Every structure is written in C-alpha cells, then in structure tokens.
Amino acid sequence: MRLATWNVNSLSVRLPQVLDWLAAQSASGSPVDVLALQELKMTDDKFPAEAFAAAGYCAQWFGQKTYNGVALLSRTPATDVVKNIPGFDDDMARVITGTVDGVRVIGAYFPNGQEPGSEKFEYKMAWLKGLRQWIKNELLVHPKLVLMGDYNITFDELDMWDPVGLQDTIHCTEEERYHLRALIALGLHDSFRLFDQPPKSFSWWDYRDFGFKRNRGLRIDHILISTALKPLAQACVVDKLPRKNERPSDHAPVVLTLA
C-alpha cells in the first residue's frame, strides 16, 4: 500500500500535474493507493471528481472558496468520512478523514501561523491542541492510523535549509515543535526518519529567489504513522520531480510505502 500527501496550491491549476503524477506512479508498477491533497482553493461544486474517477480514483473532498480545501483520493472507496476536527469549531476546511483498506487515513492542512505572536499563530496553537485531543481518541478506536499533510512545522534543524538564519521563525519555533512532539508522544512516528535520507531533504521551497534550484527549503509535509503500522513501513521519500514542472506547486509530494 502506498500513501502520499501533496499540497497542490490550487487544484484548478495543478489538476493536470496531479493526474500525470498518478499515472506515472501507476505506470512504474507502484500505483499510489491513497493521496491526500491540500490547498484545493475551490468550492465543492468545482471539484474535478469525474477526472479522478476516469483515472481510477474515488474521492472525498472538503472545499472552500479562495483558501484551504482538502481531499482524499483512493483506489478503493473511503468509509466513515469525517470533515475537520470533531470537537474543534473551525470555519476553515482543513481536515478530511476516511478509512481505506482498514487504515484510518487523516489528510490535514495545518494552519500556517504567519508570524509568532500573531492572531493567526494563536489560532494555529489552538488548532494543534484541538487536533491532538481528537487524535488521542481516534488512535484508541483505530490503531492503524496515518496522519499526513502539510503540517507547516519543521521537526528540527535537519528540516531547515538555514538552521541559524531561520531560528525561531514561523514553522521553526519551539512552541510549534512542542505540539508536533506532543503528537509523536501519542504513539505516532515520523515515517520519513525511519529511513536513511539524503542530507537537506525538504518538501517545500519558496517560489522566490530560485528557492528550489538553490535547495533553500523546509521539510514541513509529513506522514506520521501509528505504532501498529510502523513495522509495515518500507520506504518514505520526497518526490522532487513534480517540483521541476514548468508551473509547479511550491510543495513536492511525500510518499510512504507500507507492506
């Protein structure tokens, strides 16, 4: 089973690239079974369900005008679908959850936070707390659980292109990392770090200043897996190829292979 997460920064713009990427994965003999998308930036009526169906994917989606919006694509239908975080009031479309082939899959677009100390940062902290309280219960009901998406948080210096210059800036603050570690403490594992990785591995690069070409990026897209799934993990990689497209998203997909 292969699972992936990709912040596409507008599905309207990126749809052809998503379809191409899924087709290329299938053609290579290892199709992606579940793909979580973030930043659809479209209302539900605009979601291209037919295009995904033609490509062999069922879809669940939770859109919103202009910002946010998430979707879960899967080769077999997702059941018990939940939108956003139960128990946490939110007017933004950030989370979609479903059970696929016995695995509870949560796709999430974590708040950006803008700047430490800002109102948006406080919202991010509250959201992270709400997420954790819900995940804690979800793990009890669904021991086989995957939490993947755009976390907008780095774990440590390994996830930063400039650990000194970016110290305490957004995505790299101690407060944000506290919440990330608290998720790990619930019994989740950063699947990417279960394996040897190239140095300076990132999942996002700024559009400006040739960020990708100079590999000035951050690793902020993560696939966390529960302890029950950990023995099944076989590989986790960032696929940088789509970032080399002519009009790419600023994020690259992250792909996990489970036995």
Add this chain to the structure above:
DNA sequence: ATGCCTCAGCTCCTGAGA
C-alpha cells in the same frame, strides 16, 4: 527589505502563503 513568486478574486491591486 514594506522586496523577491504565485494564486484567487468584489482582478490591473491586495491578502495570504511559508
């Protein structure tokens, strides 16, 4: 550095992203 790109929208500028 109030900058640099990219995207959506009450679109020819602004807000937000990260």
